Amino acid sequence: MPTERSFADATEVVDRGDGTFGAHIPEGWDIVGNVDGGLLLAVVGRAVTTATGRPDPVTVTAHYLRPGRAGPAVVSTEVLKVGKRFSTARATLHARGSEVITALATVGELEEGVEVLHLDGGPPGLPPLEECELLVGGDGFPPAFMDRVEVRLHPEDTGFIRGAPSGVPQVRGWFRLRGGEPIDGIGLLLAVDAFPPTVFNASFPAAWTPTVELTAHLRARPAPGWLECAFRTRYVTGGFLEVDGEVWDATGALVAQSRQLALVPRG
Amino acid sequence: MPTERSFADATEVVDRGDGTFGAHIPEGWDIVGNVDGGLLLAVVGRAVTTATGRPDPVTVTAHYLRPGRAGPAVVSTEVLKVGKRFSTARATLHARGSEVITALATVGELEEGVEVLHLDGGPPGLPPLEECELLVGGDGFPPAFMDRVEVRLHPEDTGFIRGAPSGVPQVRGWFRLRGGEPIDGIGLLLAVDAFPPTVFNASFPAAWTPTVELTAHLRARPAPGWLECAFRTRYVTGGFLEVDGEVWDATGALVAQSRQLALVPRG
Numbered sequence: 001m002p003t004e005r006s007f008a009d010a011t012e013v014v015d016r017g018d019g020t021f022g023a024h025i026p027e028g029w030d031i032v033g034n035v036d037g038g039l040l041l042a043v044v045g046r047a048v049t050t051a052t053g054r055p056d057p058v059t060v061t062a063h064y065l066r067p068g069r070a071g072p073a074v075v076s077t078e079v080l081k082v083g084k085r086f087s088t089a090r091a092t093l094h095a096r097g098s099e100v101i102t103a104l105a106t107v108g109e110l111e112e113g114v115e116v117l118h119l120d121g122g123p124p125g126l127p128p129l130e131e132c133e134l135l136v137g138g139d140g141f142p143p144a145f146m147d148r149v150e151v152r153l154h155p156e157d158t159g160f161i162r163g164a165p166s167g168v169p170q171v172r173g174w175f176r177l178r179g180g181e182p183i184d185g186i187g188l189l190l191a192v193d194a195f196p197p198t199v200f201n202a203s204f205p206a207a208w209t210p211t212v213e214l215t216a217h218l219r220a221r222p223a224p225g226w227l228e229c230a231f232r233t234r235y236v237t238g239g240f241l242e243v244d245g246e247v248w249d250a251t252g253a254l255v256a257q258s259r260q261l262a263l264v265p266r267g
Numbered sequence: 268m269p270t271e272r273s274f275a276d277a278t279e280v281v282d283r284g285d286g287t288f289g290a291h292i293p294e295g296w297d298i299v300g301n302v303d304g305g306l307l308l309a310v311v312g313r314a315v316t317t318a319t320g321r322p323d324p325v326t327v328t329a330h331y332l333r334p335g336r337a338g339p340a341v342v343s344t345e346v347l348k349v350g351k352r353f354s355t356a357r358a359t360l361h362a363r364g365s366e367v368i369t370a371l372a373t374v375g376e377l378e379e380g381v382e383v384l385h386l387d388g389g390p391p392g393l394p395p396l397e398e399c400e401l402l403v404g405g406d407g408f409p410p411a412f413m414d415r416v417e418v419r420l421h422p423e424d425t426g427f428i429r430g431a432p433s434g435v436p437q438v439r440g441w442f443r444l445r446g447g448e449p450i451d452g453i454g455l456l457l458a459v460d461a462f463p464p465t466v467f468n469a470s471f472p473a474a475w476t477p478t479v480e481l482t483a484h485l486r487a488r489p490a491p492g493w494l495e496c497a498f499r500t501r502y503v504t505g506g507f508l509e510v511d512g513e514v515w516d517a518t519g520a521l522v523a524q525s526r527q528l529a530l531v532p533r534g
Contacts, residue, residue: 058507059480059528061328063355063373065348080359080369081332086479088330088369090357092347102347102355104371106330106479111505117471117531118436118503169385204384212353212373213326215482217528219505235521236385238378238486240325242524254502257509259526261326261484264384 005148007177011042011186013050013075021047021075023093025068031143035068037101037211038193039145044091044103045189047075052087054107056185061215062103071095085109110185114220114253123248124172124230126154132174133158135196142196149194150176160200169202169233171195174226175247183227185218191227192216192245192258198233199241199264209241209262216258225250239264272415274444278309278453280317280342288314288342290360292335298410302335304368304478305460306412311358311370312456314342319354321374323452328482329370338362352376377452381487381520390515391439391497393421399441400425402463409463416461417443427467436465436500441493442514450494452485458494459483459512459525465500466508466531476508476529483525492517506531 005026013021029039045057073095081088086108093100126132129152137147141161153173159166175191177183183191193214199206228248233241245258272293280288296306312324340362348355353375360367393399396419404414408428421439426432442458444450450458460481466473495515500508512525 059330061371061480061482063326063347063371065355080330080366088332090369090371099347102357102371104328104330104357104369114505116504118469118500118508120436120501169387199385202385213328213482213484215328215480215526217480217507217509217526219502219507233385234387235486235524237383237521238381240484240486241385242484254504257502257526259482259484259524 006181007187007190008181010039011046013043013047015050019051019077021050021077023073023075025070025073027070028144029148030070031145035070036145036193037064037214038190040068040093040101041193041214041216042186042189043073044075044093044101045105045186047077048089048091048105049107049186051077052079052089052107054087054109056108056110056221057189057216057218058086058106058108059215059217060103060105060189061213062101063213064101064211065099068095068100073100110218110221123228123252126172126174126228129174129226131155148178150178151195157201165201165203167201167203169198170231171198171201172230175229176226182224183222185221188218188222188247188256189216191229191247192256195229195231198231198243199236207265209265212261212263214258214260216256218256220253220255222249222255223251223253236264273448274454274457275448277306278313280310280314282317286318286344288317288344290340290342292337292340294337295411296415297337298412302337303412303460304331304481305457307335307360307368308460308481308483309453309456310340311342311360311368312372312453314344315356315358315372316374316453318344319346319356319374321354321376323375323377323488324456324483324485325353325373325375326482326484327370327372327456328480329368330480331368331478332366335362335367340367377485377488390495390519393439393441393495396441396493398422415445417445418462424468432468432470434468434470436469437498438462438465438468439497442496443493449491450489452488455485455489455514455523456483458496458514459523462496462498465498465510466503474532476532479528479530481525481527483523485523487520487522489516489522490518490520503531
């Protein structure tokens with residue numbers, strides 16, 4: 001039974017039997033009034049895994065059309081292909097008569113005991129939890145959403161909170177659901193969009209960066225425990241920036257990669 | 268008037284006025300019988316830009332459902348949102364009664380005179396064209412497709428051709444359309460999937476890697492001339508690998524980023 005305000009509760013979907021799923025996005029998962037993009041992605045992910053009967057998102061792409069608000073929502077799904085190992089579906093989350101996000105997903109079953117053939121990189125090597133700064137939600141920054149999760153930022157990446165950005169557009173930190181609620185593949189879809197914008201640490205003035213598109217690739221189901229996350233921006237050009245994310249589990253396994261394209265705020 | 272077998276010809280679409288577009292994929296754009304994934308993406312990109320009346324792909328994601336073959340095809344499109352700057356649409360390319368690829372795209376107008384706010388990286392610094400190896404198509408490797416484009420590989424990345432992979436899963440090289448046919452944003456969708464698989468240079472035995480999903484982000488329309496491209500794989504785990512691509516134009520501007528998720532061939 002999902003706890004009130006748990007992640008499981010916030011992403012619960014009710015199968016209406018016609019390819020559509022009812023959802024209800026609770027209060028408190030927002031960033032200055034707009035529901036966190038990762039939570040919207042997770043709701044869509046839950047609908048698609050239910051619709052296809054396959055347990056894990058493998059690759060999910062969402063395009064963000066309008067800000068999401070707390071309240072009732074409907075996810076309409078359409079399964080495009082059922083293969084031996086994977087199924088592919090599209091899904092759109094509607095609320096208050098409009099499309100909020102639209103997604104394309106391939107789902108399957110992630111392997112246990114993940115075989116590693118090549119690694120050129122690793123976990124970000126965060127300092128111990130107690131040396132990393134817990135973001136506590138409020139009316140401004142950090143936003144209310146931060147109380148639904150537990151994000152502890154690398155001390156080198158917290159300068160922006162006190163008006164002294166590091167100059168390096170990255171944010172690294174520990175992540176778990178509030179109180180250590182277990183995280184599955186659906187939870188990883190939240191993790192990849194749960195950190196402050198990388199450009200808060202940039203050397204140029206930056207505001208919230210609206211997501212145009214976000215893609216998450218899942219490699220494995222995470223082992224229990226905190227996740228180590230790193231988000232980095234390399235190119236801010238042409239009015240756009242990318243945010244590349246990596247999520248590593250407590251055993252040191254890569255469990256997700258993400259990339260989003262966001263808009264550079266104007267004026 | 269597109270030349271026979273030109274890229275413009277291969278990606279030409281005929282608007283049927285009902286959101287569907289007729290296409291005809293010519294012979295010769297295949298890799299061992301399967302049409303190059305970048306060409307399929309480009310055909311879809313052309314249909315979506317035509318359907319929305321916006322000139323440039325900004326972010327396009329495709330999921331690859333079945334191998335494409337030369338011959339007639341139909342792209343069905345559905346515009347989901349028309350905004351002030353961008354439109355979002357989904358599109359599916361059908362051929363011989365089945366879905367081949369399905370895509371989600373946000374399109375708009377890329378800025379001219381691209382403003383650069385932050386760069387942490389740059390063009391791969393390729394040796395001059397004449398020192399890079401032109402891939403010439405044939406029945407095996409390089410495949411027939413390589414005669415439709417001009418790819419000149421960095422000499423450090425050509426070892427796999429002679430059975431001596433570099434051990435670093437990357438391929439870098441110059442790219443242009445055959446004979447220097449002009450490249451616009453649609454052409455960039457081809458460029459991001461026109462190189463041999465990165466894992467051909469890996470330290471483990473590798474074969475062709477089927478694409479599950481590919482996302483391209485376009486930052487600017489390319490200036491005339493050769494493009495400098497770099498594709499790299501960092502993580503081969505859990506049965507999957509990512510390929511990250513960057514495309515730089517002749518003025519040194521980043522014009523596209525790409526990432527694909529591909530399957531590690533089994534057996």
